[in-house]
Amino acid sequence: MIHHLLFFWFRKDSPQAEVKEVLEGIRSFATIPAVKNVSISENRDFPESSDPFTHAAVLTFDDLEGRNEYLADDLHQSVRRKAMSVLGELKTISVDTGQASESATQEEPIESPLGASVQRDLGREAPSLEYLAAQLHNAELTRCTIPPLSEQVPGLSVADSYRIQQLNVSRRLPDGGVIVGQKVGLTSVAMQEQLGVDEPDYGVLFADMLVGDGQPIPVSDLIQPRVEAEVAFIMKRELRGPGVTEADALEAIVGALPVIEVIDSRISAWKIGLTDTIADNASCAKVVRGEVVTPIAEIDLRTIGMILTVNGEVVSTAAGAAVLGNPIRGLVWLANKLAEFGVSLQPGDLVLAGALHAAISVTEGMSVHAEFANIGGITAEFTS
Numbered sequence: 001m002i003h004h005l006l007f008f009w010f011r012k013d014s015p016q017a018e019v020k021e022v023l024e025g026i027r028s029f030a031t032i033p034a035v036k037n038v039s040i041s042e043n044r045d046f047p048e049s050s051d052p053f054t055h056a057a058v059l060t061f062d063d064l065e066g067r068n069e070y071l072a073d074d075l076h077q078s079v080r081r082k083a084m085s086v087l088g089e090l091k092t093i094s095v096d097t098g099q100a101s102e103s104a105t106q107e108e109p110i111e112s113p114l115g116a117s118v119q120r121d122l123g124r125e126a127p128s129l130e131y132l133a134a135q136l137h138n139a140e141l142t143r144c145t146i147p148p149l150s151e152q153v154p155g156l157s158v159a160d161s162y163r164i165q166q167l168n169v170s171r172r173l174p175d176g177g178v179i180v181g182q183k184v185g186l187t188s189v190a191m192q193e194q195l196g197v198d199e200p201d202y203g204v205l206f207a208d209m210l211v212g213d214g215q216p217i218p219v220s221d222l223i224q225p226r227v228e229a230e231v232a233f234i235m236k237r238e239l240r241g242p243g244v245t246e247a248d249a250l251e252a253i254v255g256a257l258p259v260i261e262v263i264d265s266r267i268s269a270w271k272i273g274l275t276d277t278i279a280d281n282a283s284c285a286k287v288v289r290g291e292v293v294t295p296i297a298e299i300d301l302r303t304i305g306m307i308l309t310v311n312g313e314v315v316s317t318a319a320g321a322a323v324l325g326n327p328i329r330g331l332v333w334l335a336n337k338l339a340e341f342g343v344s345l346q347p348g349d350l351v352l353a354g355a356l357h358a359a360i361s362v363t364e365g366m367s368v369h370a371e372f373a374n375i376g377g378i379t380a381e382f383t384s
Helices: 015-029 064-072 076-081 127-141 156-177 189-195 246-250 274-279 329-340
Strands: 002-010 035-042 055-061 085-095 181-184 201-206 210-212 217-218 225-235 254-266 284-289 303-311 311-320 348-355 368-370 378-381
Touching: 002 015, 002 064, 002 303, 015 035, 015 055, 015 076, 015 329, 035 156, 055 064, 064 076, 064 127, 076 127, 076 156, 127 156, 127 274, 156 201, 156 274, 181 329, 189 348, 201 274, 201 284, 201 329, 225 368, 246 254, 246 329, 254 348, 254 368, 254 378, 284 348, 284 378, 329 348
Parallel strands: 181 348, 210 284, 217 378
Antiparallel strands: 002 055, 002 085, 035 055, 181 201, 225 254, 225 348, 254 284, 303 311, 303 368, 368 378
16 A cells, blocks of 8 residues: 655745645545545644644555556646645655555655655655656656656666657647657767767657747756757658668758757756656757758758857857768658657658757856858847
8 A cells, every 4th residue: 555645835925716726636636546545634733843834635545556647647747737836845755554664764855946846666666657757747847857767767778768758748749739840869979978878869849849049048947958059950741761861861851950959857967878868858948940941952961060159159169970970860860760669750840950069058148159051040048
């Protein structure tokens, strides 16, 4: 039997109607099949010793798998999102009463800026893929970080990491998420060395990630952002692997454009391996793009030069060859990799081919400009 305990308090400026809605939402968890019982109460007996927590709830499950199903359930996610707007702090503890020697075991919660926490699995069972996906999803919502998945589940496979990624991609779609393309990551030697990996990965781009050239990006909306300058492509027709060649890829695109990708890891201190970044949607956050797409029939993508400046100072230079020898090879790799999952690139898709340089950390007040030969420039402005 698993008892999942929640301790929380509401901010003083929280509207009472919203407080009531959250409390009713917690009670509604009883409708989730995996939840066997829900009890909730207000702390009136020990206000000083338990300060500042004013409420407690206990959810009961048959086993860890049931608890993990609850964490991934859409109702739980919906109530949690609402709660984040009114809670001052939330802490959780899971207790497995089936193992008496461990019944009081708890793990330090992972704190968010609001004090919200995501609790790791307790007991001997490895976390389910659904639970790992829920951790990443909650971390993004609350702008907190979690321990590396590769440490939580030693031996986590690449295949399972892509399944975790897909779980969270699927979670966005019912909420209005619109897929607009894909990104290829870890294509340059510089990035692979920086993160200690030896092969590319990919992630999914959503419409709400796109930012116009020069439009402000609040750093407060992110966790630990970094920037990368990249060559991107717009698809003209479907490109489906396997067996895609460079010639196939060149024929399938409208042209190229410059972008600055803002990457942001939900993994603590960017302590990531390949499986961590794959599961975390290849660390996608924002993509700054312009509207001008340049035909590349007469352009040698290998020799496109790039100068990256921060507040007017040059911080990096590179050429297209830094991306797998040619940025078009990032597109080739992606089309063939997607074929393993029965997916293809579609007309109109935006595809980021990969960074030309090692990522640069971002702080508020930074103005980042990438100037590319032949295809133009792009600017990312970061505010508080």
